[in-house]
Amino acid sequence: MDKLVFLDSVARIAVFVSLLLALFLLTVKTENKLANRLFACFIIFSAIDFSGLLDFSFPKEYLYVVLLKSTFCLLEMPLIYLYVLAVCYSDFRLKWKHLIYTSPFVVMNLVLMPRFYLKSSIENQQFLANFSTTFEGYFFQILIECQYWFYIVSIFLILKKYKKIYLENYANPSTSTYKWLFQMNCVFIVMHSITASKNLLRYTASRDTFLWGNVLMVVMALSVICWFVMKALNHPELFRGINSKLKLTKDILPEIEEKKPPVTVEDDSVSEQIQTLKQYMTEKEPFLDPSLTIQELANQIDIPVRDLSILINHKMDQHFFDFVNEYRIQKAMHILKDESKSQLTVLEILYEVGFNSKSSFNSSFKKYTNLTPTAYRNAS
The missing domain is CATH 1.20.1070.10 (Rhodopsin 7-helix transmembrane proteins)
Known part of the structure; x- marks a missing residue:
């Protein structure tokens, strides 16, 4: 041709x-x-x-x-x-x-x-x-x-x-x-x-x-x-996009530097907030909601979302994403070790703990344990 x-x-x-x-x-x-x-x-x-x-x-x-x-x-x-x-x-x-x-x-x-x-x-x-x-x-x-x-x-x-x-x-x-x-x-x-x-x-x-x-x-x-x-x-x-008005923590911090309280007072307040947050996460398990956002969590524990973002992303030095997934993985580890739940498949477990993707669950689980979920269950 x-x-x-x-x-x-x-x-x-x-x-x-x-x-x-x-x-x-x-x-x-x-x-x-x-x-x-x-x-x-x-x-x-x-x-x-x-x-x-x-x-x-x-x-x-x-x-x-x-x-x-x-x-x-x-x-x-x-x-x-x-x-x-x-x-x-x-x-x-x-x-x-x-x-x-x-x-x-x-x-x-x-x-x-x-x-x-x-x-x-x-x-x-x-x-x-x-x-x-x-x-x-x-x-x-x-x-x-x-x-x-x-x-x-x-x-x-x-x-x-x-x-x-x-x-x-x-x-x-x-x-x-x-x-x-x-x-x-x-x-x-x-x-x-x-x-x-x-x-x-x-x-x-x-x-x-x-x-x-x-x-x-x-x-x-x-x-x-x-x-x-x-x-x-x-x-x-x-x-499904995000809201463009959301700010990065590093952009929020300079805005509150002038209102910063004395160091000892701030440290006590931060420690108390972290303790309250961890206790709420353990007792109420909001992380089981796969679509949980920092705004929703802030509403649940009655903390301004701005303060919660700084608390997790800056004071605890974790992304909100990693902070929540850590609790999900701990929950999954507990289920995988529970012999009474041995009939549950890995797919059923990942949905139960708040994940909605097998690949995301496997990569997050390996990040925290250096093992795949199946390998962890067999080793338990």
Whole structure:
């Protein structure tokens, strides 16, 4: 099959599937509609990007559309960045200030204005033929690279903060949202590296090699988009974000330094609070609730959530996540050693003590005992 025909066929499939998936995301019923819509917009812009590989020629009077739709790729990473925010934070909303993320797209089209948009169709045709070697072409490539890596790093920073806030405020051992978004960002790095390498072939290799590079890129991009959407659909818990107004303990501490009581008084108060907290955890066993949060625990023991966060995450030097899981593991160890409960399976035990994932239970259990639950039961 002719390479151009094959590339056109693959591109048409990619465009069709992308638009179909985008339509599904826009119409499917879900709690986090904003995240779905942002991801759908990303897929739509990706489809527009793929359409540049179709064997289709625009009429001369509409040649401006060719470069205009090429610049749409500058809107893809901002959409992914906003998508990550929408997934991580349940209270995230789009605001007018977010239009700042369209700046690269606007700047690029302003740069193209003098020598392209304001010229005749004949001049546009000549400009497009040599675009890759023009100042505008080089500027476009540099802008794409700078923007891409800016958002890649920004997303990793968001995920780093998200994970810390999650561990300090939530006891649910599922970190699937973090893993999913982290994997997604890593895949974007790989895909961009492949795309950048393919673009270099334009200057260093034959036209045939460059065309096959385009084919490989579109096939991989289509596979990745399908994987992203199927992953999200099969794991609805990925859209259970946290509240963006939650603060890290290290950010809260400076705010109360001025109100700090004398050291001896503070030490006595802290010791008493820790003792009260441990006693409550042992007697009432709130950790059995798999969805326990630091806010709920604070309400139960009548301590301001701000003080409880500092008590656990700073004074006791533990994340709330680890603090709660320690009690869950101790409860599980007691059940595993109890001969009268030997009929219970490991799966039944993990649900009984507040876990909701076998992998999370096994990893947490091994962290505290250096043994798997089964090995611990056999050794008891």
